[in-house]
Amino acid sequence: GAVVSQHPSWVICKSGTSVKIECRSLDFQATTMFWYRQFPKQSLMLMATSNEGSKATYEQGVEKDKFLINHASLTLSTLTVTSAHPEDSSFYICSTGTGSISPSNPQHFGDGTRLSIL
């Protein structure tokens, strides 16, 4: 069964609105979650690392005031795209680390959220 649940799977909204995407770890407590962005026919680009109970770590070039991340519990991280514009349209995917925090442990991914800004 699914290890990571991401919601919503698809959202269309008007330019200027804010959109919240939820990422839930279903089977275990995730102290770390990751948020990726994927453009059509391209690879995944890591946006930020979400840390439970502390501030997220953003990758270079990602606007932290634009993409707000909250990781208030061990099973839920949220990504809010604030004042969204058409250029923010993309496929957003979250993932969680598994087991102990180690580079040898694979990540488990949600099914993604397709965001379309009109």
Added chain:
Amino acid sequence: AQSVTQLGSHVSVSEGALVLLRCNYSSSVPPYLFWYVQYPNQGLQLLLKYTSAATLVKGINGFEAEFKKSETSFHLTKPSAHMSDAAEYFCAVSGAIQGAQKLVFGQGTRLTINP
């Protein structure tokens, strides 16, 4: 820094034929390597991983990959392609120098299966 290069953005094979998807990595520390598969409008599913226990790694759906340090490669193979294998495949690397569990992905290879 670590990086991954997937040779061939698109690979097309006939059903029943051998599948070979190429991945080369660059890493200054011992790498951990992963292959993921992505079906349309879905997230990524782990196929297999290399964590130094064995150089030949078997994964799900009949896929396997061999780690070759001398060639800095981690190519993905499957002896006989099935129509359900059509998808996007990503090779990824992680390592301690980037922080635990941070992944760097290759560009992806789209696999098409011809009937």
